[in-house]
Structure formats: C-alpha cells, structure tokens
Amino acid sequence: xxxxxxxxxxxxxxxxxxxxxxxxxxxxxxxxxxxxxxxxxxxxxxxxxxxxxxxxxxxxxxxxxxxxxxxxxxxxxxxxxxxxxxxxxxxxxxxxxxxxxxxxxxxxxxxxxxxxxxxxxxxxx
Amino acid sequence: xxxxxxxxxxxxxxxxxxxxxxxxxxxxxxxxxxxxxxxxxxxxxxxxxxxxxxxxxxxxxxxxxxxxxxxxxxxxxxxxxxxxxxxxxxxxxxxxxxxxxxxxxxxxxxxxxxxxxxxxxxxxxxxxxxxxxxxxxxxxxxxxxxxxxxxxxxxxxxxxxxxxxxxxxxxxxxxxxxxxxxxxxxxxxxxxxxxxxxxxxxxxxxxxxxxxxxxxxxxxxxxxxxxxxxxxxxxxxxxxxxxxxxxxxxxxxxxxxxxxxxxxxxxxxxxxxxxxxxxxxxxxxxxxxxxxxxxxxxxxxxxxxxxxxxxxxxxxxxxxxxxxxxxxxxxxxxxxxxxxxxxxxxxxxxxxxxxxxxxxxxxxxxxxxxxxxxxxxxxxxxxxxxxxxxxxxxxxxxxxxxxxxxxxxxxxxxxxxxxxxxxxxxxxxxxxxxxxxxxxxxxxxxxxxxxxxxxxxxxxxxxxxxxxxxxxxxxxxxxxxxxxxxxxxxxxxxxxxxxxxxxxxxxxxxxxxxxxxxxxxxxxxxxxxxxxxxxxxxxxxxxxxxxxxxxxxxxxxxxxxxxxxxxxxxxxxxxxxxxxxxxxxxxxxxxxxxxxxxxxxxxxxxxxxxxxxxxxxxxxxxxxxxxxxxxxxxxxxxxxxxxxxxxxxxxxxxxxxxxxxxxxxxxxxxxxxxxxxxxxxxxxxxxxxxxxxxxxxxxxxxxxxxxxxxxxxxxxxxxxxxxxxxxxxxxxxxxxxxxxxxxxxxxxxxxxxxxxxxxxxxxxxxxxxxxxxxxxxxxxxxxxxxxxxxxxxxxxxxxxxxxxxxxxxxxx
Numbered sequence: 022x023x024x025x026x027x028x029x030x031x032x033x034x035x036x037x038x039x040x041x042x043x044x045x046x047x048x049x050x051x052x053x054x055x056x057x058x059x060x061x062x063x064x065x066x067x068x069x070x071x072x073x074x075x076x077x078x079x080x081x082x083x084x085x086x087x088x089x090x091x092x093x094x095x096x097x098x099x100x101x102x103x104x105x106x107x108x109x110x111x112x113x114x115x116x117x118x119x120x121x122x123x124x125x126x127x128x129x130x131x132x133x134x135x136x137x138x139x140x141x142x143x144x145x146x
Numbered sequence: 147x148x149x150x151x152x153x154x155x156x157x158x159x160x161x162x163x164x165x166x167x168x169x170x171x172x173x174x175x176x177x178x179x180x181x182x183x184x185x186x187x188x189x190x191x192x193x194x195x196x197x198x199x200x201x202x203x204x205x206x207x208x209x210x211x212x213x214x215x216x217x218x219x220x221x222x223x224x225x226x227x228x229x230x231x232x233x234x235x236x237x238x239x240x241x242x243x244x245x246x247x248x249x250x251x252x253x254x255x256x257x258x259x260x261x262x263x264x265x266x267x268x269x270x271x272x273x274x275x276x277x278x279x280x281x282x283x284x285x286x287x288x289x290x291x292x293x294x295x296x297x298x299x300x301x302x303x304x305x306x307x308x309x310x311x312x313x314x315x316x317x318x319x320x321x322x323x324x325x326x327x328x329x330x331x332x333x334x335x336x337x338x339x340x341x342x343x344x345x346x347x348x349x350x351x352x353x354x355x356x357x358x359x360x361x362x363x364x365x366x367x368x369x370x371x372x373x374x375x376x377x378x379x380x381x382x383x384x385x386x387x388x389x390x391x392x393x394x395x396x397x398x399x400x401x402x403x404x405x406x407x408x409x410x411x412x413x414x415x416x417x418x419x420x421x422x423x424x425x426x427x428x429x430x431x432x433x434x435x436x437x438x439x440x441x442x443x444x445x446x447x448x449x450x451x452x453x454x455x456x457x458x459x460x461x462x463x464x465x466x467x468x469x470x471x472x473x474x475x476x477x478x479x480x481x482x483x484x485x486x487x488x489x490x491x492x493x494x495x496x497x498x499x500x501x502x503x504x505x506x507x508x509x510x511x512x513x514x515x516x517x518x519x520x521x522x523x524x525x526x527x528x529x530x531x532x533x534x535x536x537x538x539x540x541x542x543x544x545x546x547x548x549x550x551x552x553x554x555x556x557x558x559x560x561x562x563x564x565x566x567x568x569x570x571x572x573x574x575x576x577x578x579x580x581x582x583x584x585x586x587x588x589x590x591x592x593x594x595x596x597x598x599x600x601x602x603x604x605x606x607x608x609x610x611x612x613x614x615x616x617x618x619x620x621x622x623x624x625x626x627x628x629x630x631x632x633x634x635x636x637x638x639x640x641x642x643x644x645x646x647x648x649x650x651x652x653x654x655x656x657x658x659x660x661x662x663x664x665x666x667x668x669x670x671x672x673x674x675x676x677x678x679x680x681x682x683x684x685x686x687x688x689x690x691x692x693x694x695x696x697x698x699x700x701x702x703x704x705x706x707x708x709x710x711x712x713x714x715x716x717x718x719x720x721x722x723x724x725x726x727x728x729x730x731x732x733x734x735x736x737x738x739x740x741x742x743x744x745x746x747x748x749x750x751x752x753x754x755x756x757x758x759x760x761x762x763x764x765x766x767x768x769x770x771x772x773x774x775x776x777x778x779x780x781x782x783x784x785x786x787x788x789x790x791x792x793x794x795x796x797x798x799x800x801x802x803x804x805x806x807x808x809x810x811x812x813x814x815x816x817x818x819x820x821x822x823x824x825x826x827x828x829x830x831x832x833x834x835x836x837x838x839x840x841x842x843x844x845x846x847x848x849x850x851x852x853x854x855x856x857x858x859x860x861x862x863x864x865x866x867x868x869x870x871x872x873x874x875x876x877x878x879x880x881x882x883x884x885x886x887x888x889x890x891x892x893x894x895x896x897x898x899x900x901x902x903x904x905x906x907x908x909x910x911x912x913x914x915x916x917x918x919x920x921x922x923x924x925x926x927x928x929x930x931x932x933x934x935x936x937x938x939x940x941x942x943x944x945x946x947x948x949x950x951x952x953x954x955x956x957x958x
Contacts, residue, residue: 028560036567040593044574047589051582066584073891073901074812084706105798105922 049119055096064121071116072097079106090116090127099126110134149198149289150282156191157278159184164271171264171391178264185253185267188274192246199239199288203229208303208353209346211290212236218355218774225361231369232360234496235281235288240370242277244377249274252381252405258957259401265388272529273380273485276522285515292346293336301327303352313338320835320848320893327835355774364423368416372443375413376488379446381405382453383485383526386478390533393540396469399460399477404953406457406481407680410450411945417443418938429782429795431704431926433934436590441576442491445569446484452565453480455558463555472555475534475541476562482530487573489526493519499580557608564601568594591699595649598692602656605685606632606663628666632658639693643701643929650700653692660689677951684944691937697930698791704926706797709739711919719743720792724921734770734781737921739794741765741785760787767796767923791928798922814850815899822904823884828853830862832898835869845869847877849890850900854881865890865902876903 052058052065067090075089075097086102100118110116110132120129166181204226208214216236217229231240249270256263280286301309301318308314317330329335339349359365385402389395420440421433434440456473464471493499497516571593575585610624636655645651668682707717709724716722726738743761753759765783772779782795814820814829821827835848849866866877867890876889891901 028556032560032563032567036570039596040571040574043589043592044578044585047586047592048578048583049586051584 053092055092055098059122062122066117066119068117100129101126102129102132152191152195153282156188157282159188160271160275160278164268164275167264167268171268189246189250196243208350209292211292212288214292214353216356218353224366225356228366229356232356235286238280238286239288241373241376244374245273248377265391266384269384269387285518293333296332299329299331303350305349305351308349358772358779362427364419368419368423372416375409375416378409379485379488382481386481387533390537395474399457401956403457404949404956407945407949407952411942413447415942429780431793436587438576439495441572442495445572446487448565448569449480450484452562455562459555459558486526489523493523554608554611557604557611561604564597568597599652599656602660606659609663609667628662632662650696653696657689657692660685680944680948684941687937687941687944690933694930694933694937698928701929702926706924709921717925718927734768736766736768739765758788760785765794767794769796788932791931793926793928795924797924800920812902812904813899822886825884826856
C-alpha cells in the first residue's frame with residue numbers, strides 16, 4: 022500500500038541530503054569587506070572599486086592582468102586576473118571578482134564589471 | 147495617450163469578464179453572453195494596442211520612451227519587429243498579446259463542453275487582468291512618453307538644427323569615460339521646448355538602437371515562442387482551479403492534457419532556441435550557463451514534463467468503477483505549480499532581486515513593480531494552496547489503493563519525482579542570490595548527472611513494465627536483448643570517445659537504454675497504432691539530446707591561441723591561418739580564418755560534402771564597436787558538422803602598433819597641483835570641444851591644458867583626446883624633464899576633473915617595435931553538439947504527435 026511513499030521517500034531523502042551538501046560546497050558568498058576576504062582565504066565574489074591611481078599591469082605572455090581594488094571602508098587588495106582585460110573595464114563603476122586570496126594577492130578567475138548605469142539608462146543624477 | 151487609454155479600457159474589460167464569468171459559474175448563466183463579449187472586447191483592445199505599439203515602432207515615434215530606448219531608424223524591418231519584445235515593457239506586452247489569443251482558443255474549446263467555459267474563463271481572466279495591470283500606465287507602460295522620466299539623451303539623436311537653441315545650453319555635458327556628449331532631458335527641457343513650439347517628434351530624430359546581441363535571427367523567434375509557452379502554461383493552472391471550484395475531477399485531466407502537452411513542447415522549443423542563440427552569438431562556447439533567466443523558463447518546463455507522466459497514469463487508471471483514477475491530487479498540484487513557477491520566475495528575473503547574479507539585460511524596475519510582482523505570485527500561490535487545502539480530504543477519499551511495485555504506474559511516478567527533484571535543484575540554485583549567495587554551475591551539473599541517469603534507466607524500465615503487474619521472469623526476458631545492445635553501443639562509444647569518468651559512462655549507457663528500448667517499442671507501435679507514437683519519439687529525442695550533452699560538455703576541448711597574420715598555427719588537430727581582416731557592409735570587422743585538417747588533401751571527401759565531418763573551411767568571427775552601447779562587441783563563428791563543431795571566439799586583436807600598456811593613473815581637479823617625478827604639474831584649464839562639430843557627429847578634440855614646471859621655466863602643454871569617427875584616440879604628450887609620457891584617459895564634465903595616465907618614457911617604450919598583426923582567439927571543439935539540437939527537435943515533434951492524440955481524446 023505504502024510502497025509509493027517508501028519509494029518516493031527514499032529518493033527524496035537521498036536527494037535532499039545530496040543537494041544540501043552540494044549547495045554548501047559550491048555556493049559562493051558575495052563579500053564586500055576585503056578584510057574578511059583576506060582573513061578567510063575562501064573562494065568569494067569580492068565587490069569593490071578599481072583604484073585607478075595605482076599601477077596596473079598587463080602581461081601578454083602569461084595572460085595576466087594585475088590591478089588594485091578597494092572596498093567601501095578603503096581596504097586595498099592586489100588582484101591578479103588570469104585572462105585578458107575585460108571589455109569596458111576603464112569605465113566600470115564597480116567590479117565583482119570571483120576567486121581566492123592567496124600569497125598576498127587575490128587570484129581572480131572571473132571579473133564582472135558594472136558600468137555606470139546612468140549612461141545607459143534613464144536615471145540621471 | 148491613445149496606447150495608455152486602450153490598455154486601461156482593456157484592463158476594465160478583462161476585470162468585467164472575469165467577474166461576469168464567475169457569476170455565470172455561480173448560476174447566473176444569463177450573464178455568460180456579456181462575459182464573453184467583455185472577454186472578446188478585451189482581446190480586441192489588446193490586439194489594437196499591440197498593433198498601435200508596432201506602428202509607433204515602425205514609424206520611429208521617438209517621443210515614446212520605449213521606441214527611443216530600443217530602436218533606431220537604421221534597423222531592418224525584422225529587427226524593428228523584434229524591438230517589440232526587446233525591453234521589459236514590450237515583453238510583457240507580447241506575453242499579454244499571446245495570452246489573450248490563447249484565451250480566445252480556450253473559450254472556443256470550453257464553450258463546446260457544457261458549462262465548463264464559465265469556471266475556466268473566470269480563472270483564465272485573472273492572468274490577462276494581471277498582465278494588463280502590469281502594462282498599465284501605472285507600472286511597465288510601453289506607451290510612456292519620453293518626458294515622463296528624466297533621462298540622458300545622446301546628442302547625436304537630437305535634431306542638429308535645435309542644438310544651438312540658447313534655452314538648452316545649460317543641459318549639455320559629456321560622459322567622462324568616453325567624451326560622448328549628452329543632454330540631461332527632463333520636464334524642464336520639455337517645458338522649454340513646448341514654449342518654443344517644438345514637438346518631441348521634431349526634436350528627437352534618432353533612437354538609441356537595439357542591443358547588438360539581440361540583432362540576430364534567433365532573437366526574432368525565440369521570445370515569441372517562449373512567451374507562447376508561458377501563455378499556454380496558464381491553461382493547466384486554469385483547468386486545475388476550475389476542477390477544484392466545480393469539485394468534479396472526472397474530466398479535467400482529459401480536457402487539460404492536450405494543452406499541457408502543447409505548452410511543454412512549445413516552451414521546450416523556445417528554451418532550445420534561446421540556447422542556440424547563446425551558442426551562436428555570446429561567444430562563451432556553450433548553450434546553457436544556468437543563468438537565472440534561462441533557469442526561470444526551464445523550471446516550469448520540468449514540472450510540466452513531470453505532470454505529463456502522472457497525467458498518463460491518471461488517464462490510464464480511470465474506468466467505470468473509478469472515474470477519477472490515481473494521482474488526482476498530484477496532478478492538480480503539478481498543474482498549479484507550472485504556472486505558479488512561471489510567475490515566480492518572472493518575479494525573480496524582473497524584480498531586480500537577483501542583482502549581480504544575472505548577466506541578462508533587463509534592468510532593475512522600481513519598487514512599485516517589485517511589490518506588484520510579489521502580489522502576482524502571492525495571489526496565484528494562495529489561490530492554488532487554498533483551493534487544494536479545501537478539497538484535500540474529499541480528494542483523498544476518492545483516490546485508489548496502490549498498485550504493485552513492478553508496475554508502469556510506479557515507474558512513471560518515480561520519473562515524475564525525478565523531474566520534480568531536478569526542478570527543485572534549479573529553483574534552489576536560482577533563488578540563492580536572495581540570501582546573498584550564488585552557486586557555481588557545478589552545483590547544477592553534479593546534481594543533474596545522477597538524475598539524468600535515473601530518469602534514463604527508469605524510462606527504459608517503464609516501457610517494458612505492463613500497466614498492472616509484471617512478473618520478474620517476463621521482465622528479464624524483455625529486457626535482455628535491449629540491454630545487451632545498449633551495453634555494446636556504450637562500450638564502443640566509451641572506447642572511441644576515450645571516456646574515463648564513471649558517471650559519464652553510466653549516463654551514456656542510460657541514454658542508449660532509452661534510445662534502444664524506445665526505438666524497439668516505437669517500431670512495434672508504428673506498425674500497430676501510429677497515434678500513440680508521440681512518447682517514443684520524444685524519448686528518442688531526449689536520448690539523443692543527452693548524448694549530445696555528454697559529448698559537447700564533458701568532451702569539449704578549449705585552447706586560447708595567438709594567430710599571427712599569415713602564419714598557420716596548429717591547435718586541437720586543426721591548422722588555422724588568420725588570412726585577412728575585412729570591414730563588412732555592416733561596419734563590422736570580419737577576421738577571416740582558414741581552417742584545414744592537416745593530412746587531408748584539398749579534395750573534399752563525401753563525408754565533408756554531407757557535413758558529417760569538416761576537414762576544411764573558413765570561419766569569420768566578428769568584432770565591432772556598437773553604437774548602441776559604445777562597447778566592443780565580439781561574435782564567434784562556428785565550423786559546423788555532424789560529428790564536431792569547431793568554435794572560434796575572438797578575444798583580442800592587436801594591430802601591431804600597440805604600446806606597453808602599463809602606467810599609473812592620476813586625477814587632477816581644476817587648479818590642482820601635483821608633482822610627477824619631481825616636476826610640478828598644474829591643472830590650468832579645460833579645453834572644450836567645438837559644440838557644433840560635437841552635435842553634428844563630426845570629429846573634434848578636447849582635453850586639458852597643464853602648466854609644467856615653476857616660475858620662468860614653466861610652459862603649458864595640452865593633453866588631448868580626439869574623436870575620430872567612432873573612436874576616441876588619446877594624443878600622448880611627453881614631459882622630457884620628468885621622463886614621462888601623459889595621455890588623457892577620462893574627463894568628468896561635472897567636476898571638470900581629468901584622469902591622466904602617466905607612463906615612463908624610458909626609451910624602450912618610446913620606440914615603437916614593429917610587430918605583426920595578432921588575433922587572439924579561444925578555439926574549442928564541441929563533439930556531437932549537433933545531437934543537442936537534433937534531439938530537442940525530435941522531442942518537440944513527439945510532443946506534437948501526443949498533443950494531437952490527446953486533443954482527439956479530449957472530445958470523447
């Protein structure tokens with residue numbers, strides 16, 4: 022009689038356990054405090070601004086792009102991006118880098134730039 | 147005004163029709179005629195509004211905010227039509243249009259089935275009412291005028307004759323990033339122009355244009371098909387609520403079934419076309435990125451597929467003794483969920499709640515939209531939950547005792563559970579940004595590999611199980627041959643494809659099980675009863691799709707390489723030569739790359755001609771500056787064949803004249819002083835561009851004058867940027883005393899401060915080293931990606947056959 026529930030119940034239980042486990046394994050937190058990014062050394066999506074005044078470097082041989090970022094409280098961090106400089110990076114308002122802090126710099130495998138939306142959209146200041 | 151008026155009138159008609167239909171359902175059947183008239187008037191008005199909307203797009207009426215934002219006069223007619231759904235407002239309009247039309251067919255369909263029309267159309271009206279409220283003047287109004295909200299007008303879009311009007315001068319400024327001139331447009335400007343007797347139509351003569359990513363054939367047909375799927379998703383919901391209202395669960399499954407199948411087929415097709423577009427245009431090499439917007443249409447589809455499987459059981463177990471059959475509650479809940487999830491997805495992707503997580507181009511709506519979308523989802527969820535809760539016990543009493551463990555019923559139910567699990571994974575992952583988290587694609591992939599294996603094996607098993615009970619002995623006999631064939635084919639693929647991952651081996655085996663068993667059963671059925679072929683066809687499609695996914699995702703190879711012009715480069719078994727750079731008629735740069743497989747001679751083999759494989763050919767990836775967003779756009783190109791796609795995506799182009807790109811950036815405000823390598827540098831004045839050249843779109847220069855040094859040694863230098871066609875070129879200046887070179891990066895016209903890049907001028911850099919042209923690309927191979935498209939197409943055909951069959955049955 023209850024075979025439906027036993028069968029389904031087992032699948033659901035196994036499935037939920039697996040999903041919760043994988044969720045905790047593969048989810049990435051947004052982090053806006055670089056102090057925490059540096060302390061924890063975990064893979065995060067760090068959000069901040071590009072410090073245009075600091076030196077930046079493009080290395081075409083190793084295909085890296087190195088620059089500095091700062092968070093809202095002014096903490097600075099060196100970022101090494103493994104890839105070529107993203108489109109519209111110069112005009113980016115804020116930057117989201119995905120990666121991990123290791124050996125004195127943040128190694129980013131992904132950069133997402135947010136362009137100043139006021140030039141693309143309706144809102145004017 | 148006209149558009150907004152029509153929408154408001156349509157809203158009232160929709161509301162009226164809903165109420166009248168409900169009263170008709172409550173017994174006042176004499177009101178049904180009025181309800182019908184109200185519904186049809188609403189449809190007429192929605193059609194009129196849509197035609198008017200298309201008319202203002204086609205006639206370039208830039209006084210409408212939407213038309214200005216998403217179209218321009220140089221677009222071809224096809225792209226002008228796709229402007230209709232390029233933005234939020236328009237896509238809601240499209241959804242509304244298709245839903246209204248679906249309602250016409252539904253009304254016709256239900257009117258032939260006694261009093262069914264009243265309850266069904268009363269519930270259906272809820273969706274048109276909500277969608278009409280969404281596009282009403284209060285929310286996402288596609289007919290909003292341009293002055294209803296402040297915005298920045300690009301100077302090149304304004305009539306040049308009016309740029310010099312004195313009243314407008316204080317509203318001009320330039321974008322600090324690019325130097326592009328803009329105008330702050332607001333009610334003040336609007337009032338000034340009205341006083342001067344200038345209409346908006348005269349004043350704004352160009353639109354901003356359509357996002358270049360959307361200027362693609364697939365983007366012309368993907369949204370209408372997807373929204374047709376969304377519109378049809380209302381119907382199973384409607385039938386379920388109507389059954390609960392009437393407290394009669396005998397016929398609704400039969401009546402709702404063809405709609406559910408049609409919805410599932412069309413939505414599936416729409417999702418695939420979106421994937422095909424992403425593959426051909428976006429250039430990241432795949433067709434599915436688990437992006438929230440993609441996921442949001444996948445979830446309702448998965449639930450609809452689950453519902454199809456449990457619908458079959460209910461239909462099969464309905465008989466004289468038990469008119470309702472099994473899984474009545476499950477089917478009601480799943481039917482409700484299909485549309486609730488459509489609304490939930492809309493909420494996630496349109497409310498701005500996902501924030502950083504999505505790369506899709508819908509911008510954040512204001513808070514009133516957020517609240518409205520929340521109301522939308524809560525209304526549907528509450529309606530569903532309350533109705534089911536009220537009828538729960540009555541439904542329980544009607545349900546049948548369970549069948550045997552080895553029955554097709556249970557296998558189908560388990561398949562439905564697996565689909566629900568898959569949908570849950572996607573919903574959880576997509577909703578993660580609500581709690582400030584985001585999941586990696588690995589989360590979805592790792593969860594779906596085992597689910598796909600289970601679904602495949604279950605599918606094979608279920609077709610062999612008979613409806614009541616199957617003895618283990620018969621089962622093994624039936625299974626043996628198919629399993630052996632599937633096993634042999636899997637081993638062959640594993641060896642040829644060099645597959646080492648055990649999960650992938652299982653998935654390949656499971657896909658072959660579906661393929662063989664469905665092929666075998668399908669062949670038997672084809673000879674006996676062609677009408678019921680749909681399921682087998684769909685399953686074969688799914689099997690091919692899964693094999694394509696394994697090949698193209700797990701066994702794709704990718705390499706980033708530099709192609710030096712004229713120099714053949716070997717990569718992934720191909721020889722690529724960047725032979726030419728052509729500026730095509732659309733002002734886009736085509737990078738001509740000749741592809742050859744070394745070893746193959748020039749003569750084409752039969753397999754090449756049939757496009758089974760490709761041993762030579764030419765690809766032309768594109769790069770261009772888009773006028774719409776001033777961004778550098780890159781478009782991949784693909785050498786397609788059945789066995790393998792060669793996918794070439796542009797990354798970077800270096801014409802050989804580039805300089806070392808490192809330096810420090812320096813920001814200077816007016817009159818500010820700084821020192822560079824011990825030399826005093828002072829901001830003297832801003833060099834403004836010539837307004838008339840700027841407004842006519844001609845070339846101009848602007849920049850900053852600096853004073854270098856102190857006292858009598860001081861001298862001015864100009865650091866300039868020149869607009870040259872579509873590009874802005876910095877003109878570098880040297881300061882020999884400091885041994886540096888300065889080039890202007892940005893000007894902030896509000897604060898008048900400038901950003902300057904300082905590069906060391908140490909001889910090595912000042913000498914330009916003559917290099918050859920280098921085109922950097924990402925090259926990847928996608929084995930059997932063709933099976934992904936073929937598989938989905940076959941699956942959709944299967945849905946079509948089943949829809950036809952269940953439609954015939956529904957009137958019995």
